[in-house]
Amino acid sequence: MSTTTTAPGTVSPAETLSIAVIGAGGKMGTRVSDNLARTAHDVRYAENGAAGRERVLAAGRELATTGDAVDGADVVILAVPDLALQAVSAEVVPLLKPGAILLTLDPAAAYAGLLTRSDSVVQAVAHPCHPSIFLQRTTPEEYADTFGGIAAPQDAIAAVESDDPADRARVEDVVRAIYAPVVDVHFVTVKQLAQLEPTLVETIACMIGGLLKEALHETVHTMGVPEAAARSILLGHTQVALANSLRGDNPFSEACLIAMDYGRATIVKDDWKRVFQDDELDKNLAAMLHLDAIVREER
Secondary structure, eight states, X not given: OOOOOOOTTOOOOSSOOXXXXXXXXXXXXXXXXXXXXXXXXXXXXEOOSHHHHHHHHHTTOOBOOHHHHHTXXXXXXXXXXXXXXXXXXXXXXXXXXXXXXXXXXXSHHHHTTOSOOOTTSEEEEEEEOOOOTTOOOOSHHXXXXXXXXXXXXXXXXXXXXXXXXXXXHHHHHXXXXXXXXXXXXXXXXXXXXXXXXXXXIIIIIIHHHHHHHHHHHIIIIITOOOHXXXXXXXXXXXXXHHIIIIIOOSOOOHHHHXXXXXXXHHHSOTTGGGGGSHHHHHHHHHHHTTOSSOOOOOO
């Protein structure tokens, strides 16, 4: 696996592909389109929403109908909300040429079995890791890019439902382009990607981020601690907590370990690891996708 970082403005694809971006004027669609516009790929942009269409045109890009955009495309990127993927894939998949790759940007709908499938179309999913909190940043642009896809390098995760190395290479090429600058692309299964997103990073990591915000609010507005002091000590100690826990930079003090045990016993449920079980993942995704239940093939 290559670990060469692809810098914005210097994307050099292994081959020139015909790529359709469906939902090109949305939040992710705009990010994807901005990066693809820097490549040598033949990119077509489709967008149904009025505001999204205005954004595509304002960026100086031509709009195509969905049918025209996907006609003959090597890769079709569905940059639409999760709740729209079922309907959009049902419209798009029958139009794709044999061997085309259908790329979605989140694993929920793919794992839940909501996407229209075809034996002649390769399904793939790719999701950005976002720049690491431990990333060594050197420019103001890198410091400002906390989401990724602009200046700060990040990794990406991808799943490809194909055993053909050429399909995997094409997906990696496109993933490196849409999430550039990319250091590495890690390949997993669709189920493993669903275990990463949402379980690991949304159900757990983002929830903890929300909990930290609530704790800061409680400290300031209930306990009366000056906000500047509370925010400063929280942000600094959050980095120390992650560095010590995830990298082993420094050992926690004995007193800190006692406080950590108290916090764990007081706040965290004993059976919290059940969120990694398949049935819990199914319930989580069903709630996210507003489904009564997950209907998926066994993988």
